[in-house]
Amino acid sequence: MSYPKDCWYVAATRDELDGAGDGFTARRLLDTLVLLFRLADGSVAALEDRCAHRPYPLSAGHREGDLVVCGYHGCTYDATGRCVRVPSQDNPPSGARVRTYPVVEHGPFVWIWIGTPGGERLRPPPATPWLHDGAWSSVGERRDVAADLLLLHEHYLDLTNVFAMHPEMVPPGIEALPPLEEVEVSELSVSYKRELPKAPLAPWEAQVSGLDSDESFGRTETGAFVTPGLHKQTYTISGSGGPELELVRTHAFTPRSSGATHVFLQISWRGAAVPPDAGEQLAAVFHEMASRDSAVLETMQRYLDEDTTPRRYFNVKADRAAVRARRILTSMVEDERGR
Ligand code: FES
Incomplete structure (x- = not known):
């Protein structure tokens, strides 16, 4: 590794997210595959871009409002990363989820924290x-x-x-x-x-x-x-x-x-x-x-x-x-x- 992970980095610009409309902005950040999209309330969600069922990119699926539907078997995740639907059974397995990442939007930049969970609370993204x-x-x-x-x-x-x-x-x-x-x-x-x-x-x-x-x-x-x-x-x-x-x-x-x-x-x-x-x-x-x-x-x-x-x-x-x-x-x- 040749970079620190415990740091706020820019994941995308506001324009990129807004330009994606109902789609996703998918990006490799700090060797991590991340999926970004804007929620109905205007905030931004950042999820691991890898289904928890099989190693398939969630960005290859589609959205149903604020939900993300995997394009392989249709497992569906909410913006907190929790799996809320598995089409082949009544309830998703307990604990089925993908990782989510803290995001802060300032001016043109959408900042993300991929480092140690909780570390983002110790310092905000730099002021610009x-x-x-x-x-x-x-x-x-x-x-x-x-x-x-x-x-x-x-x-x-x-x-x-x-x-x-x-x-x-x-x-x-x-x-x-x-x-x-x-x-x-x-x-x-x-x-x-x-x-x-x-x-x-x-x-x-x-x-x-x-x-x-x-x-x-x-x-x-x-x-x-x-x-x-x-x-x-x-x-x-x-x-x-x-x-x-x-x-x-x-x-x-x-x-x-x-x-x-x-x-x-x-x-x-x-x-x-x-x-x-x-x-x-x-x-x-x-x-x-x-x-x-x-x-x-x-x-x-x-x-x-x-x-x-x-x-x-x-x-x-x-x-x-x-x-x-x-x-x-x-x-x-x-x-x-x-x-
Ligand atoms: S790989 Fe995503 S639902 Fe099966």
């Missing part, structure tokens, strides 16, 4: 006010990346790859990112901040901000490993009067299994001069970035899988936050193994 506050707008996408959770966190905690991988994102005249000014570490999180010198706007910045591309602006960039399931980056373009455009890139990372991760990306923004089509522009810009990032991450994962010779990689100053995140993730996994 920028994803539900009316002052912000957001667009999102989901993708599967064939790379381990740890590789993703490390990648997004070090943006110095931007010059090689995404040169069009760099403001004109900036040739190197300044060193990380602050790296804050708590027991379970890491964050960093850096300020960029004033520079004119890159074409994408001018398009999405509505600002004058001939003027020079400062930028503040922050990044945070909030939990194993959530990564947050901010990018603020400021003029003499303060922030002109604030962007938040939210990555919810959910292990599918070791070496494979669901990535839920949300881009959020606010700014006084932002044009009406900023959402489409931002979605396109960050989709392209995510595609290039995925290609590199999947290549690294392939190398790790194909050549398992142990080796030590060197670190540079820009890796400080990533190294801390690796330590936190590794110790969480070891703690769970030791229990």
